[in-house]
Amino acid sequence: MENMKRRDFIKMGAIVSAGIPLGLRATPWLKNNAKKPITIGVIGTGDRGAYEAFILKETPGIKVVACCDIIPQNLKNGLQEAGKGVKGYTDYKKLLRHKNMDAVLICTPQHLHYQMAIDAIAAKKHIICQKTMTLTTSDALALSHTVKKTDRVFQVAYQWQSSPLFNKIHKMVSDGKCGQITHIRSNYNKNMDWRIETDDPAMERQLNWRMYREYSGGLMAELCSHHINIANWMLNDVPHKVTGFGGIDYWKDGRETFDNVNTIFEYPGGVKASFQATITNAYEDVSFIIMGTEGSIVIKNEAGQVAHYFPEEKKLHNSLSEGELKNIDGITSATRKAWARGEGIPIEVENNTIDDFETTRAMFLDFVDCVKNNKMPQSNIENGRDVAIAVDMAIKAMRNGTIEYWKPAYKG
Numbered sequence: 376m377e378n379m380k381r382r383d384f385i386k387m388g389a390i391v392s393a394g395i396p397l398g399l400r401a402t403p404w405l406k407n408n409a410k411k412p413i414t415i416g417v418i419g420t421g422d423r424g425a426y427e428a429f430i431l432k433e434t435p436g437i438k439v440v441a442c443c444d445i446i447p448q449n450l451k452n453g454l455q456e457a458g459k460g461v462k463g464y465t466d467y468k469k470l471l472r473h474k475n476m477d478a479v480l481i482c483t484p485q486h487l488h489y490q491m492a493i494d495a496i497a498a499k500k501h502i503i504c505q506k507t508m509t510l511t512t513s514d515a516l517a518l519s520h521t522v523k524k525t526d527r528v529f530q531v532a533y534q535w536q537s538s539p540l541f542n543k544i545h546k547m548v549s550d551g552k553c554g555q556i557t558h559i560r561s562n563y564n565k566n567m568d569w570r571i572e573t574d575d576p577a578m579e580r581q582l583n584w585r586m587y588r589e590y591s592g593g594l595m596a597e598l599c600s601h602h603i604n605i606a607n608w609m610l611n612d613v614p615h616k617v618t619g620f621g622g623i624d625y626w627k628d629g630r631e632t633f634d635n636v637n638t639i640f641e642y643p644g645g646v647k648a649s650f651q652a653t654i655t656n657a658y659e660d661v662s663f664i665i666m667g668t669e670g671s672i673v674i675k676n677e678a679g680q681v682a683h684y685f686p687e688e689k690k691l692h693n694s695l696s697e698g699e700l701k702n703i704d705g706i707t708s709a710t711r712k713a714w715a716r717g718e719g720i721p722i723e724v725e726n727n728t729i730d731d732f733e734t735t736r737a738m739f740l741d742f743v744d745c746v747k748n749n750k751m752p753q754s755n756i757e758n759g760r761d762v763a764i765a766v767d768m769a770i771k772a773m774r775n776g777t778i779e780y781w782k783p784a785y786k787g
Contacts, residue, residue, distance in 0.1 A: 412435075412436055412437050412438040413436060413437045413438070413477045413478055413501070413743055413746050413747070414437075414438050414439075414440045414475055414476045414477045414478070415431060415437055415438070415439055415440065415476065415477065415478040415479060415480060415503075416439070416440060416441035416442065416443065416464075416470045416471075416473055416476050416478075416479045416480070417431070417439060417441070417442045417443070417453060417457065417479070417480045417482060418443045418467045418470060418479055418480065418481050418482065418483055418491060419443070419444060419449075419481065419482040419483035419484075419487075419505075420442050420443070420444045420449045420450055420452060420453025420454075420456075420482070421444070421446075421449050421482070423482055423505070424444070424449070424453060424480075424482035424483075425449065425452040425453045425455075425456045426456065427480060427482055427735065428442060428453050428456045428457040428480075429456035429457070430732060430735050430736050430739065431457070431480070431739060432456070432457055432458045433732075433736065434736050434739045434740060434743070435740070435743075436740065436743035436747070437478075437739060437742075437743050439457040439458065439461055440460075440461060440462065440473065440475070440476055441461060441462045441463070441464060441470050441473045441476060442454050442457055442461055442462075442463055442464070442470075443463070443464040443465065443466070443467045443469075443470040444465070445465055445581075446578075446581065446582075450463050450464075450465065467483075467491060467494070468494060471494060471495060471498040471500065472498070476500070477500065477501060477746070478500050478501035478502065478503065478528075478742075478746065479491075479495050479500050479501075479502055479503070480502075480503040480505075481495070481502065481503070481504045481505060482505045483505070484584040484585075484590045484591060485505075485507055485509070485510050485584075485590060485591045485592060485596055485597075486510045486584075486589060486590045486591070488504055488505065488508060488509055488510070488514075489509045489510070489514040489517070489518055492504055492518055492522075492529075493518065493521060496521055496522065496525055496527055499527065500527065501527050501528040501529070501742075501746050502527060502528070502529045502530065503530045503531075503532055503739070503742055504529065504530070504531050504532065504759065505531075505532045506531055506532050506533055506596075506600050506601070506604075506759070506762070507592060507596040507597075507600045507762060507763050507766050508531050508756075508759035508760065508762070508763045509763045510590075510591070510592060510596075510763075510767075511763075511767060512763070512764045512767045512768075512785070514763075515759075515760045515763035515764050515767075516760065516764075516784075516785070518756070518760070519756050519757075519760040522756045523756070526749075528742065528745045528746050528749075528750075528751075528752060529752070529755060529756045529759075530738070530741070530742045530745070530752035530754060530755060531752075531754045531755060531756070531758065531759030531762075532735075532738065532754070533600075533601060533604045533738075533754040533758070533759075533762070534731070534734045534735045534737070534738040534754075535601060535604070535605060535680075535734065536604070536605075536608065536738075536753045536754045536758075537728075537734060537737035537738040537740075537741050537753060537754070538680065538727070538728050538734050538737065539724040539725075539726065539727045539728060539737075540674075540680055540682055540722065540724050540727050540728070541605065541674075541680070542724075543722060543724045544609075544665075544672055544674065544682060544722060545608060545609060547672065547684070547722070548609050548665060548667075548672070549611075551669070552669065552670065552684070553665060553666070553667030553668075553669055553670045553671065553672060554667040554668035554669030554670065554687075555644075555667055555668045555669075556609070556610065556646055556665060556666070556667045557645075557646060557647075557666055557667060557668065558646065558647050558648070558664075558666040559606050559609070559610075559646070559647075559648035559649070559663070559664065559665055559666065560648070560649050560662075560663075560664040560666070561599070561602035561606070561648070561649065561650050561651065561662065561663045561664070562651050562652070562659045562660070562661065562662045563594070563598040563599055563601070563602065563650075563651070563652040563661050563677075564651075564652065564653050564654075564656060564657050564658060564659055564660055564661070565598075565652075565653070565654045565657050566654065566655060566656055566657040567654055568626050568628070568654070569583075569585060569586065569626075569634075569654050570583055570586070570628070571583055583630075585597055585632065586629075586630035586631060586632055587630070587631050587632065588631045588632060591632060592632070592766050592767070592770050593632025593633055593636070593770075594621075594632065594633060594634075594635070594636045594652040594653075594654070595621075595636055595638070595650070595652070595766045595769050595770055595773075596766050596770075598652045599636065599638070599650040599651075599652050599766070599769075600762050600763075600766050602650055602663055603640070603650060603762050603765050603766065604754070604758055604762045605663060606640070606642075606648045606650075607758060607761055607762065607765070608758065609665060610642050610643075610646060610648075612642050612643050613642070613761050613764075613765065613781055613785075613786075614640035614641060614642050614648070614765055614768070614781060615641055615642065615643060615780065615781050616640075616641050616778050616779065616780050616781065617638060617639070617640050617641075617765065617768040617769050617772050617778070617779045618638065618639055618772045618777070618778045618779070619636065619637055619638030619639055619650075619769055619772050619773050620636075620637050620638075620773055621633035621635060621636040621637065621638075621773040621774075622634070622635060624655075625655045626654070626655070633773065634653065634654050634655060635652070635653040635654070635655060636650070636651065636652050636653075636769070636773060637649070637650075637651045638650050638651070638769045638772065638773065640765070640769075650769070660675070660676065660677065661675065661676060661677040662674065662675045668687070669686065669687055670684055670685055670686040670687050671684070671685045671687075671719075672684055672685075672722065673685065673719065677731075678730045678731035678734070679728075679729050679730045679731075681721070682721075682722040683718070683719030683720060683721055683722060684719050684720045684722055685719040685720075686720075738753075738754070741753055761785075764781075764785050768781070
């Protein structure tokens with residue numbers, strides 16, 4: 376990338392603040408799809424599943440016709456959120472036989488995703504599958520092979536890929552606005568026990584499935600996988616090797632999945648990416664930082680993300696003569712003061728999704744478009760498979776104290 380001259384710096388400010396019409400309110404086919412909606416059943420209506428049933432109800436072009444859950448209260452909540460006239464099931468295989476149903480949303484514990492997706496494919500349904508797509512590498516590969524043999528649309532629920540802001544950032548990175556990417560850092564920090572209280576011991580593992588290895592990959596799968604997916608997308612590659620540490624160091628309550636994880640992924644070209652999560656301290660909350668030779672992009676917040684671009688001060692100064700520096704007080708002085716306050720240039724997009732509701736609905740709108748027009752979703756079987764494998768590698772590295780290597784057999 377050429378040195379940044381004054382005009383380039385001014386242009387950069389315009390680039391990161393200019394709006395592009397990618398958001399919900401700018402979607403041209405939004406109204407057209409409302410006439411003949413895609414019918415969908417929701418399998419798994421716990422907290423997230425019931426919430427997504429509500430979002431689906433509010434999404435033009437799609438209609439919830441059935442919900443399924445083995446826990447009565449969850450099913451009741453899901454039916455309430457999905458709206459009137461929705462059929463309830465306690466057996467997902469019976470839901471798959473629901474008449475005139477085009478698709479399913481699989482929103483169950485992670486270990487159930489693979490078999491439910493296989494059965495949904497056999498029932499000729501289009502699929503939205505919650506992340507992480509599968510619990511194991513072998514299941515990720517097997518599901519990928521099966522999906523590729525069908526004509527069904529398969530979306531993996533990484534909703535950030537449908538965010539106009541993330542798409543803008545992806546374009547900036549692809550266009551070299553940060554120079555050569557060298558590092559990525561991410562945090563996903565919360566302060567909570569992640570436990571659902573119950574007086575019935577028989578319900579413990581059903582309600583708190585995220586805490587048991589049989590059902591979930593824990594923090595790496597439930598939280599860090601969002602950031603791993605974004606890193607793979609931004610770098611257009613997968614990690615070649617993974618290592619890290621994790622432990623149950625605070626919440627000693629019988630759980631099996633770690634209450635803190637800290638991993639390092641190495642990508643081609645030597646790019647190092649760290650993925651860290653804890654449920655013992657919420658400092659720094661949720662953040663994702665892309666670091667390059669010409670600048671950095673910092674994304675913060677979990678739902679209504681905000682982002683800033685930080686050009687490298689050294690690069691800026693090296694590209695300007697002393698005379699030029701003296702004549703751009705309006706730019707350089709303001710920039711220096713912003714740097715001193717730890718501020719950057721806001722990255723803004725027109726019609727951005729402002730919260731998780733809008734971002735998730737944008738993902739569902741992508742699904743509607745893909746089903747109606749026979750297209751591949753932005754988040755699909757390819758990236759879903761790669762993230763599931765990377766998560767599995769990280770968990771194995773932490774549990775075994777090893778370095779895990781990406782294998783050629785993982786692609787395909």
